[in-house]
Structure formats: structure tokens, C-alpha cells
Amino acid sequence: MSEDRGMTIYFLDGTKMACGFPKQVIADDSVSVRLERMFEHDSLLIEADGALLLIPRSSIKYLQVYPAPPKLPDYVIKGATITA
Numbered sequence: 449m450s451e452d453r454g455m456t457i458y459f460l461d462g463t464k465m466a467c468g469f470p471k472q473v474i475a476d477d478s479v480s481v482r483l484e485r486m487f488e489h490d491s492l493l494i495e496a497d498g499a500l501l502l503i504p505r506s507s508i509k510y511l512q513v514y515p516a517p518p519k520l521p522d523y524v525i526k527g528a529t530i531t532a
Contacts, residue, residue: 452469453472453509454514455467455512455514456512457503458510467527491504492505
């Protein structure tokens with residue numbers, strides 16, 4: 449299984465930005481905790497290519513993170529299919 453991960457950020461102005469990164473956690477159980485902590489902040493912080501990107505969450509329409517973590521909070525809808 450690949451340890452590489454990816455994320456596409458879709459912005460409210462119609463643009464998007466993709467980035468790849470290595471797996472960030474050792475134990476899959478900690479993914480839910482990190483997701484919840486991320487949403488406690490007003491900005492998404494990404495260290496990329498030696499620079500720190502601070503992206504205001506207010507400018508983000510949605511995030512696509514892949515692959516989906518194997519363990520997600522119980523309130524996540526699982527097994528969905530995107531159409532149109």
C-alpha cells in the first residue's frame with residue numbers, strides 16, 4: 449500500500465490547487481482526532497516546497513483528500529458515489 453496522500457482544494461472563486469504529501473500519522477486511529485483539530489482553526493496550514501501556506505478556510509469551497517482514511521468518525525457518510 450502506498451504511503452502517499454493527496455489533496456485538492458477547491459476555492460470559492462472556481463480555482464483549485466492540488467498537493468501531494470506523505471502519510472501524516474502513524475496510527476489510523478489518530479486521523480479522526482486530527483481532522484477535528486483542523487476544523488478548530490480558521491486557516492488550513494500546509495508546509496510545501498520549503499514554504500508555509502496559510503489558506504483561510506473562508507475561501508475554501510471544499511477539500512478532496514485521498515485516499516480516504518480507513519478509520520473515520522461515526523458521523524461520516526461512507527460508501528457514497530458522486531454523480532453530476
